[in-house]
Amino acid sequence: MDPILYNAAQGGLANFRRQEIMANNLSNAATPGFRADLYQAQSLYVQGAAGANNFGQSFTVQNANGIDFTQGSVIPTGRSMDIYGNENSWIAVKGSNGQEAYTKTASMRVDANGLLVTSSGKQVLGAGGTPIAIPPARSVDIAPDGTITVIPQGGDARSPTFIDRIKMVKLDKTAVLKNSDGLFQLKTGGKAPVDGNARLSSGALEGSNVQAVDQMVTMIHAGRDFESHMNLLSTMGDNLQKLTELLGD
Secondary structure, three states, rough: OOOHHHHHHHHHHHHHHHHHHHHHHHHHOOOOOOEEOOOEEEEEEEOHHHHOOOOOOOEEEEEEOOEOOOOOOEEEEOOOEEEEOOOEEEEEEEOOOOOOOEEEEEEOOOOOOOEEEHHHHHHHEEEOOOOOOOOOOOEEEOOOOEEEEEOOOOOOOOOOOEEEEEEEEEOOOOHHEEEEOOEEEEEEOOOOOOOOOOOOEEEEEEOOOOHHHHHHHHHHHHHHHHHHHHHHHHHHHHHHHHHHHHHHH
C-alpha cells in the first residue's frame, strides 16, 4: 500500500478513536467518582530487510487507555451515607464480575436484603472483604476510618451498636485498571490489603474529574484532524484515478 494512503488512514482511525474516548468522558462528566480516560498511542517505524536503514514507513498503534487520577471536586450533599475517600483512599465494593473492585465515592443505601450497597447496587465490603449487613435502624453513622455504627430501632441513642468497618485501601495507580463498571481493580486480579491509615469523609460525594470544556476543545481538534486525513485520502484517490486514466490512454 502507498505509505501516504496508509498513514492517512491510520491517522484518521487514531483521531476517530480519540473522539470516542472524549465522547465517553463527556458522557460521564456528571458521574460521581469518574476518572477520565486518556488516549495513548505510539508510532512504530518499519525497518528495511537485513537491517537496512530504511524507516520511511510508519504506523500508529493504540496503547491501552491511560487514566487521569486527578481528584474531582467535592459535592456536599448533607447525606450521612454519601461518602468519598480522602486523597489516595479507596472504598472496596463487589463488582459486577464478582471480583473486589474500588471506587473513590459512593452514595450508599440499604437494599431489600439489608445489605449496604451503592446507588448502582454494588455491595460495599467490610474489613473482612464480605458484604455489610445493616439491621433495621433509626440512624447510621460512618466514622472517618470507615467504622459503621447504628442506633437500632427502639434503641438508646447514647448506645450506638458497632456493625463493621468499610474496607478501605490505598492503590498504586500503575497497578490498577478500569473495568466495564468504571470501577478499578488490580491488574493481577487480586485484592488490595486493608490500609489502616485510609480515611473517608461523609456528607458529600466526589464528582467526576472530567473537565468538560477541555474535553470539548480536544474533541474539536481531533475532529478537524480526522477531516484532514479523510480529505488527504480523497485527494490521493482522485490522483490515482487520474493517473490510471492517463496510463490507460
